[in-house]
Amino acid sequence: DLIFYNDIGGFTHDGREYVIRMKPGQVTPAPWVNILANAKIGSVVSESGSSYTWVDNAHEYRLTPWHNDPVGDPGGEAYYLRDEETGHFWSPTPLPARGNGTYTTRHGFGYSVFEYAQNGIHTEMWTYVASDSPVKFVVIKVHNRSPRSRRLSLTGYWEWVLGQWRHTNLMHVVTEFDASAGAVFARNHYQREFAGKTAFVSVSEPHRSVTCSRSEFLGRNGTLSHPAAMSQT
Secondary structure (H helix, E strand, C coil): CEEECCCCCCCCCCCEEEEEEEECCCCCCCEEHHHHHHHHEEEECCCCCCCEECCCCCCCCCEEEEEECCCCCCCCCEEEEEEEECCEEECCCCCCCCCCCEEEEECCEEEEEEEEECHHHHHHHEEEEEEEEEECCEEEEEEEEEEEEEEEEEEEEEEECCCCCHHHHHCEEEEEEEECCCEEEEEECCCCCCCEEEEEEECCCCCCCCCCCHHHHHCCCCCCHHHCHHHCC
């Protein structure tokens, strides 16, 4: 039912979306990306959910890292769902912790949507930027289609750059959690042109736990596909 279908993706008949369906073990030959941007902020999002975000300048002030790797398609932004009864976890996007089902990605004008279902849990993840503010939104809708109540957690991970390259700015990035605002703030006062800017992450739900330690989240020699935090009880 898609136009110019190539066994992985194609356009809807109204031409408003490019729909990509990846069966278990199936990947695109290279990242098929969507660019979400206004005059102040932008984000490149691939069909696998990998993305990087910038403010004002896509080269000089990246909020999260950009990797020129069309094979692995790594990223510095990730999301996870975990069944708190079994400890099983997966991502609502094909990367970084792929589930065992079929993922559907829809790239539209100004937004990307990721749909997935596993173990009776259906998720629909929308990502877009504000029309006139330097803010990126990620909205994750969770539907329980199993015959019983479920206890789930949702986790987000963001790897700060606040400059051009992560390895040159890592030692200068300072993070803190502001309980009154309910947000994590990040600053890099050693960035010459954007030293006065503050990046932030916040979530809508009041019940949350926060760490500003990358090593605590990933663990020793950990990866985004199997972070240590997802194995904690």
